[in-house]
Every structure is written in structure tokens, then in C-alpha cells.
Amino acid sequence: MDRPTLILCVMLMALLMGAGAVSAQAVAQDAPRTFTISPGDRFTEKTGEALYNASCAGCHMPDGKGAQGAGHYPALADNPAVEAAPYVIVNVLHGRKGMPSFGDAMNDDQVAAVVNYTRTHFGNRFAGSVTPSEVRSLR
Numbered sequence: 001m002d003r004p005t006l007i008l009c010v011m012l013m014a015l016l017m018g019a020g021a022v023s024a025q026a027v028a029q030d031a032p033r034t035f036t037i038s039p040g041d042r043f044t045e046k047t048g049e050a051l052y053n054a055s056c057a058g059c060h061m062p063d064g065k066g067a068q069g070a071g072h073y074p075a076l077a078d079n080p081a082v083e084a085a086p087y088v089i090v091n092v093l094h095g096r097k098g099m100p101s102f103g104d105a106m107n108d109d110q111v112a113a114v115v116n117y118t119r120t121h122f123g124n125r126f127a128g129s130v131t132p133s134e135v136r137s138l139r
Contacts, residue, residue, distance in 0.1 A: 112134070
């Protein structure tokens with residue numbers, strides 16, 4: 001996801017959450033400092049948590065419980081579908097329904113990191129770690 005699209009997503013979420021009209025500068029100044037916006041078309045974050053905060057939390061929420069409003073953003077918290085690592089990998093790489101694809105914006109290590117984070121947080125305790133080679137095989 002490129003920077004203008006990410007800023008637009010953050011502004012849309014602010015509007016949906018009742019913030020009223022906001023500018024990109026106001027969103028950038030008032031946004032929580034738990035994540036950064038990567039420059040260019042690629043994510044620079046390396047840890048699963050940082051990648052989740054930069055790419056997933058805007059829709060699936062910081063607590064992974066999802067949201068409903070202008071769209072339906074499914075919960076990742078306590079979600080048995082997240083147990084199937086290939087399912088999560090494919091969704092991150094290629095998107096699904098309204099979810100954008102992140103395959104062009106993340107390398108194999110980053111996809112593995114964010115998938116592993118999602119599968120071991122938010123009440124999910126699924127065994128086994130995804131490897132970058134598994135991600136590469138599903139690209």
C-alpha cells in the first residue's frame with residue numbers, strides 16, 4: 001500500500017470513528033505513535049508487531065477484534081481460521097474481498113513475521129512458525 005493510500009485509510013478510519021473532517025496533517029500529528037508510515041511503496045518495518053500496526057491495525061483494529069461500519073473487517077482475535085497458516089499467508093499476499101494485497105509491499109520475511117504475530121497474539125496460540133520459504137512458495 002503506498003503512502004497516499006495509507007493516509008487516506010487512516011483519514012477514513014478517523015471519519016468513521018466520529019472524528020469529523022480532518023486533514024492529512026492533523027491525522028499525522030494526532031495519530032498514536034505506535035507505528036510509522038513507511039516511505040515509498042514498500043514497508044520498512046521488520047517485526048510482526050510493527051508490520052501489524054502499520055498494515056493491519058487500521059482495519060482489524062489494534063486489539064485484533066475487527067470493526068464494522070463502512071465495511072466489515074473481520075476479527076483476527078480468537079479466530080480459528082487463523083490457525084491455517086497458508087490461508088493467512090495467501091490473504092496477506094493477495095488480499096481477499098475488500099482487503100488489499102500486501103505481496104508487492106512486503107518481502108517474504110515481513111509476510112512471515114506479520115503472519116506469525118497474528119497467529120500468536122489476540123488470544124490466538126497456534127503452534128508452528130511460518131518461514132519465509134513457505135511464503136515464497138505461495139507467492
